[in-house]
Amino acid sequence: MRRPSRLALCLASAAGALLLAAGCSGGETTPDEPAAAPSSTGAAPSGAPSQSSVPGDTWETVDPRSVGFDPAELEKIATTAEQGKSTCLLVSRGGKIAGEWYFRGATAETPAAVYSVTKSLMSTLVGIAQDDGDLSLDDSASTWVAPWKGTPAEAVTVRDLVSNDSGRRWSVGIDYDELIKAQDKTAFAIGLPQDRRPGEVWAYNNSAVQTLEEVLRGSTGQEVIDFARERVFAPIGMNDSTMTTDAAGNTLAFMGLQSTCRDLARFGYLMLRDGDWAGDQIVSSDWVTAATGPSSTEMNAAYGYLWWLNHEGVLAQPLAASDISAAADPATRQGRLVPGAPDDMFWAIGLGNQIVQIDPGSGTVVVRLGTPESRPQPPTFGAAEASRVVVDALVD
Numbered sequence: 001m002r003r004p005s006r007l008a009l010c011l012a013s014a015a016g017a018l019l020l021a022a023g024c025s026g027g028e029t030t031p032d033e034p035a036a037a038p039s040s041t042g043a044a045p046s047g048a049p050s051q052s053s054v055p056g057d058t059w060e061t062v063d064p065r066s067v068g069f070d071p072a073e074l075e076k077i078a079t080t081a082e083q084g085k086s087t088c089l090l091v092s093r094g095g096k097i098a099g100e101w102y103f104r105g106a107t108a109e110t111p112a113a114v115y116s117v118t119k120s121l122m123s124t125l126v127g128i129a130q131d132d133g134d135l136s137l138d139d140s141a142s143t144w145v146a147p148w149k150g151t152p153a154e155a156v157t158v159r160d161l162v163s164n165d166s167g168r169r170w171s172v173g174i175d176y177d178e179l180i181k182a183q184d185k186t187a188f189a190i191g192l193p194q195d196r197r198p199g200e201v202w203a204y205n206n207s208a209v210q211t212l213e214e215v216l217r218g219s220t221g222q223e224v225i226d227f228a229r230e231r232v233f234a235p236i237g238m239n240d241s242t243m244t245t246d247a248a249g250n251t252l253a254f255m256g257l258q259s260t261c262r263d264l265a266r267f268g269y270l271m272l273r274d275g276d277w278a279g280d281q282i283v284s285s286d287w288v289t290a291a292t293g294p295s296s297t298e299m300n301a302a303y304g305y306l307w308w309l310n311h312e313g314v315l316a317q318p319l320a321a322s323d324i325s326a327a328a329d330p331a332t333r334q335g336r337l338v339p340g341a342p343d344d345m346f347w348a349i350g351l352g353n354q355i356v357q358i359d360p361g362s363g364t365v366v367v368r369l370g371t372p373e374s375r376p377q378p379p380t381f382g383a384a385e386a387s388r389v390v391v392d393a394l395v396d
Helices: 006-012 071-083 117-131 158-163 172-181 185-191 206-210 212-220 224-236 261-272 285-292 383-391
Strands: 086-093 096-102 257-259 313-316 332-335 346-350 354-359 364-370
Touching: 071 086, 071 096, 071 383, 086 261, 117 158, 117 212, 117 224, 117 257, 117 261, 117 285, 117 346, 117 354, 158 212, 172 185, 172 206, 185 206, 185 212, 206 212, 212 224, 224 261, 257 261, 261 346, 261 354, 261 364, 346 383, 354 383, 364 383
Parallel strands: none
Antiparallel strands: 086 096, 086 364, 313 332, 346 354, 354 364
């Protein structure tokens, strides 16, 4: 029997506990900002759809009041999104759209590059492969990456790759210049040296994540682009989404997803429902809990298995997914990714603040896509601004 979902558990305990939250605006992380106000975690208002519902074949749009939102606050957030160079913002609860805005000529059907949001999809694909028995997190990646056998890289496990503590060589130049220019990105990534032992250092390592393409292809016997389509996109109705390939035909594991606000919201609901889609277990609830629950490493409290978390602790490169300049910052700090937001909120984040936000406590999914700035300049719209949907606009 499937265990109760994180959402169900959170709702069941809401009568005895409050999640502290405070409004948080601005694009930068400010770990020392104190929490000030309780977030909304109650059940949906009378007449509202169940928060655990999934979208149907076509989305239903509802009055935001019917699912517990203040329409005026949502409009304020949408205005911030438009000013912040967004192309779309989608707010949903209970499988229904409570608010949807498009800017700069974007439409609901036009896919856009979502960059490192791809990593969170790759996490899910690794989870499915483990559920199938094709691999285990503790397997040496060299089981499928033959050039690593008999070298220091043989110590790297699949878990190390999804935790970003693999110790594979990393630099801004490698990840954002050499890797991008490489015709065969998988071969380039595999060929980099092993600089440190796994578990010794955390780095937002695009090249290391690209080696998961070889791991998944070898373990599942399928091209990753096909595996994603057959095991995730088709079953949950992500009909306008695809993964892309490099010049050598390798699926781009670290940045290749092309998608829409609506499709990404579906992906968010898959995670919100612990991998269940209308009774079909796409990925196990155990995987969702492992990937988005505890931090995967003590070196970065804000990171699970290729998902961004909101746990208190040491933060390493907290803005690296959205800002190349932040990826070059070796400093760590103490705090949370988004102070004031619920501590079990989690995100898929891509370059230029492409965002999928899931809040189990309120049963909400928020998606924001925007201009793909490599170094976002104000005004912008990041995870802090997206969290206002729950902190400020949710009133039930």
